[in-house]
Amino acid sequence: MAEDLVLDTAIRDWVLIPLSVVMVLIGILRYFVSKLMRSSNQVPDPKMVKEGQVIIRARNLRAAANYIPAKSFRARRVYFNNEENGLLYVPKGQAQNPQAQMFSDPNMAMDMMKKNLSMIIPQTLTYAWVNFFFSGFVAAKIPFPLTQRFRSMLQNGIDLSTVDVSYVSSRSWYFLNLFGLRGLFSLILGEENATDDTQRMMQMSGFGFDPTKSLGAEKDSLDIVQHEWALPKFERRAEAVLKKLVS
């Protein structure tokens, strides 16, 4: 039943291109608005900074453990993982605190709200706009065949069940743009732009636990590390190098 539908070029001119252009413009607008709205007082929390640094140091220790003598490595490991006052040790009771703290701290909550809003509102508005204007017709054809399962997702406005699933509605074009323009934005706006929704969403979900969980994770991985001093190997390698040099 795969008849080839011929799509009017007017669809391309008046649907696909304007939609992409509008999304790019909205993205740029969002970037500038978020820059303006960002509170200038971004005082980093001392505890957070310290924890971040501790994690970096612990990670370095794990990565290069084989380059320092065994004694120093063990001493450092105890320093980090010591039950009482080790840097990475977090007693169970405190694990819940960061998240509760986050929501009770008005400043941080406001910041998060602002960031969330600047993400969600344009997205919602654009989605509603797309739905209102560009629904009920086939917008594009996906170049590869799909199974019937995708029908409900991709062909929302189209009420014909006989149309091939590769023909999609403009809603799916909207979603494609949403995720795909991230690369374009990082070209135009440079790194760290506010349009990085998906990344931000992933960060959001992990935020509250970030310090304590990663500390615990670092501690465990540090416990596992087996120290194998690489330096004797280096002596042999130096010999080889010198032999080549001298000969």
Add this chain to the structure above:
Amino acid sequence: MVSKTEEEQVNRLEGQVENGGGGEWEYLCLVRKLKLRRSFNVLKYGLSILNNPKKRSALGSEEWTLYEQVAIAAMDCQRLDLAKDFIKILAEKFPESKRVGRLEALLLEAMDLWEEAEKAYSSLLEDNELDPVIHKRRVAMAKAQGNISGAIEWLNKYLEIFMADHDAWRELAEIYVSLQMYKQAAFCYEELILSQPTIPLYHLAYADVLYTLGGLENLHMAKKYYASTTDLTGGKNTRALFGICLCTSAIEQLTKGRNKDDKENSQLASLSATALEKDYKQRAPNKVSLLASTLRSLKLSS
């Protein structure tokens, strides 16, 4: 660390500007990005741009960054009058700015008004507890006044918070070495090796400290680290080669009569001796005899 291409670029631009071929703004931007300390050049070219009103307005909002950069360069070259003018201009434009506050405190430091500078830095820190630049300035001030133990104290406090700052560890290591507190220096160098294991400089410094500490175990370790330095630099580091020879002879002296691992050691030591001789023949032929006699006295050369 500055990469090789960037270094070449800077040198090329420097040559170009010195010979009057334009490109001053790019040079200044590059120096600022790489945080190099070419204060004389920065001052000269920055002044030429700033005193020329046409060029200055062409910079637009970057003008203020240039003011900051030239002010710091002026302070470095002891042109305090110029620095004061620039800072005044900046303060007029950006009142109540932390960055300008930092510059003003820096000017107080340059004028040797230590207590005022200290007060200024403390007040700045009250606003923003975690400004690494201010912490480092405090350490620098203590060091400049000759108060080394104070410098150590501030540096330790800084490192408690910012543990991953390898420049700070390096500074601390050098201070400890200057005070002959070798065990602490060894600890700092270990931190440096951990964070950047492929830089031969840290291996070399660590080996030096271990050799200075002495003791059989430390000598063995020092030899291994000299070997790793040799490996990382492809055998070209003369100091490491000397280190290997010295360590081997010192170990031999300490273990007189006990023949442990004889085969491996002698190969490494004799190889490094030969490499040294070859190097000297190429680069300093009149010192070869001196080298030969030294090595003979260490019982290494045949």
